[in-house]
Amino acid sequence: MLLITCPWCGPRDDNEFHYGGEAHIARPLKASELSDAEWAEYLFLKQNAKGPFTERWSHSAGCRRWFNVVRNTATDEIIEVYPMGELPKSAEGIKAYETNWRRESAAQKNAKAGASDK
Numbered sequence: 653m654l655l656i657t658c659p660w661c662g663p664r665d666d667n668e669f670h671y672g673g674e675a676h677i678a679r680p681l682k683a684s685e686l687s688d689a690e691w692a693e694y695l696f697l698k699q700n701a702k703g704p705f706t707e708r709w710s711h712s713a714g715c716r717r718w719f720n721v722v723r724n725t726a727t728d729e730i731i732e733v734y735p736m737g738e739l740p741k742s743a744e745g746i747k748a749y750e751t752n753w754r755r756e757s758a759a760q761k762n763a764k765a766g767a768s769d770k
């Protein structure tokens with residue numbers, strides 16, 4: 653059993669939650685400009701980290717709200733819970749975010765390029 657602390661409801665058993673995959677994946681803003689290989693990278697390639705990893709979770713059997721979690725995938729330790737739209741604040745969370753290979757993925761670069769156009 654994994655005890656997850658929902659930011660709104662408090663600690664609950666993990667069977668109340670739905671795993672939403674890796675957090676902080678930027679959706680391409682100019683999807684039509686991605687090659688097939690770059691699009692496939694965005695859709696299908698995921699990081700499979702051993703250790704601290706940024707994830708999205710939903711309290712699906714409770715308040716149904718989404719939030720981010722830094723979880724050690726080797727030990728299941730929950731290092732940090734933080735709101736959607738924010739970045740991790742713990743040292744392990746910051747490192748997991750900054751060393752994620754997606755920071756340099758084609759989709760990430762494309763999203764940054766679109767954001768700077770505004």
Ligand SMILES: [Zn+2]
Nearest residue numbers: 658661711715
């Ligand atoms: Zn909740």
